[in-house]
Amino acid sequence: MRTLAFADRNSKEILRDVLNLAFGLGFPVVLLLLLTAIQANVPVDLFRLDQLTPGMAMFGLSFISLFSGTLIAKDRSSSLMMRLFTSPMKARDFILGYTLPLLPMAIAQVGVCFGVACLLGLTPSWSILTTLLVLIPAALLFIAIGLLCGTIFNDKQVGSICGALLTNLSAWLSGTWFDLNLVGDTFKKVANLLPFSHAVNAGRAALAGNLPAAYPELVWVSAYAIALLAIAILVFTHKMDSDRV
Amino acid sequence: MNTIQTIQLSKRYGQKLALDNLNLEIAKGELFGLLGVNGAGKSTAIKILSCVSRPSQGDARVLGYSVTLQPFEVKRRINISPQETAIAPNLSVRENLEFIARIYGCGRQTAHDKTDTVLASSGLEAIEYEKARVLSGGWQRRLSIAMALISDPQVLFLDEPTLGLDVLARRELWMLIQKLKGEVTMILTTHYLEEAEALSDRIGILANGKLKAIGTVAEIKQRTHSPNLEEAFISLAGEREGQA
Numbered sequence: 001m002r003t004l005a006f007a008d009r010n011s012k013e014i015l016r017d018v019l020n021l022a023f024g025l026g027f028p029v030v031l032l033l034l035l036t037a038i039q040a041n042v043p044v045d046l047f048r049l050d051q052l053t054p055g056m057a058m059f060g061l062s063f064i065s066l067f068s069g070t071l072i073a074k075d076r077s078s079s080l081m082m083r084l085f086t087s088p089m090k091a092r093d094f095i096l097g098y099t100l101p102l103l104p105m106a107i108a109q110v111g112v113c114f115g116v117a118c119l120l121g122l123t124p125s126w127s128i129l130t131t132l133l134v135l136i137p138a139a140l141l142f143i144a145i146g147l148l149c150g151t152i153f154n155d156k157q158v159g160s161i162c163g164a165l166l167t168n169l170s171a172w173l174s175g176t177w178f179d180l181n182l183v184g185d186t187f188k189k190v191a192n193l194l195p196f197s198h199a200v201n202a203g204r205a206a207l208a209g210n211l212p213a214a215y216p217e218l219v220w221v222s223a224y225a226i227a228l229l230a231i232a233i234l235v236f237t238h239k240m241d242s243d244r245v
Numbered sequence: 246m247n248t249i250q251t252i253q254l255s256k257r258y259g260q261k262l263a264l265d266n267l268n269l270e271i272a273k274g275e276l277f278g279l280l281g282v283n284g285a286g287k288s289t290a291i292k293i294l295s296c297v298s299r300p301s302q303g304d305a306r307v308l309g310y311s312v313t314l315q316p317f318e319v320k321r322r323i324n325i326s327p328q329e330t331a332i333a334p335n336l337s338v339r340e341n342l343e344f345i346a347r348i349y350g351c352g353r354q355t356a357h358d359k360t361d362t363v364l365a366s367s368g369l370e371a372i373e374y375e376k377a378r379v380l381s382g383g384w385q386r387r388l389s390i391a392m393a394l395i396s397d398p399q400v401l402f403l404d405e406p407t408l409g410l411d412v413l414a415r416r417e418l419w420m421l422i423q424k425l426k427g428e429v430t431m432i433l434t435t436h437y438l439e440e441a442e443a444l445s446d447r448i449g450i451l452a453n454g455k456l457k458a459i460g461t462v463a464e465i466k467q468r469t470h471s472p473n474l475e476e477a478f479i480s481l482a483g484e485r486e487g488q489a
Contacts, residue, residue: 005347016335079331
């Protein structure tokens, strides 16, 4: 009951912020349109819809970190958190309440991305639904990053870290904008150590109907998601128990 | 039985002793005014009593439950109106109230019904569908206090509830608080001494974390040989740290 009430409140706070919708939905869709237009004039394999859309969907998910991180950081800096900490809510109510509403939002965001891609010429298929499922660990990863950043930083810092740094890093190191082989060994090694390119590769494999190729990539993404979620829960619980509200 | 009892309650932040051996007993339905200059330990005491902060030493019992050992039992029975307005900005007035009712365990229908009652008693009916962020400071403060009342708390902490309100809004809030006296045990912190005098059954004056005096306004004035509460307060709380 408490978890659902808190999740309901968090959904409303996020969805009623026009900037969230503009960035979370608008930005990836605009980029999809732009890069598809480039592809139409100067054909590049990387910008084919079957290659581009999973990457753009993953890029869109990075804004989920910004949404959740900003909301948590704003709550922490306001007296609302003091009110909530004096209520009978427990740590699990807070963590689930911040996490649960973001998952359907992330799925909807990926859905919109693929919907637009279909309008632009991507062939509708069951593989799109599989891709959507395959991107859920990536969604959890970005939710965990948001939870962690919102717990540690203030809302301005979250804006810089999740809004600028994370979105750019996750885009550059994902192989969405350019082929990682073109940049060189070190860059590629770093990219391969991080989960972003693995999330995109998993999405591309799933969209191509090649699920076995997606599984090893999903292991990377899921491991990062589980580890970051665990760290975020530990840090949030520690903060809740400490004197610094 | 006392509703609130603190037993040698102390809180240390590093080298600073924010609360020093506080022993306090507050009866059921009493409105207790906790006064002191900034940094005297008022907010620290409220944070401990509302289970947001843990004491470094000692304990407190609220409605018979220990704040250190049974915080969940305490939290179910108390509510707070924090120093700054504590509202969810993108939720409407009604949604804010229903949200708080639900996190205190009410089902949707009960939360809805309770909200109807609180909206009427707090004069918020006309703006129930307005988003909280667009309300004036006075209305936001009123909503914040209504959110503290919707859970029917047995103990209510009012941390500077009228800060920033105009005279009319303040008087309306006083009336609301006076209506609760006798039923709800309240701890009020305020910098407005006339407010403390008008509302409190008893007053405690904190300075440098220590309880300097406790009693009715008349008792405190008599003890300090002061013509009014302000003079009594200055004589008790005026000693700054290092001057004591």
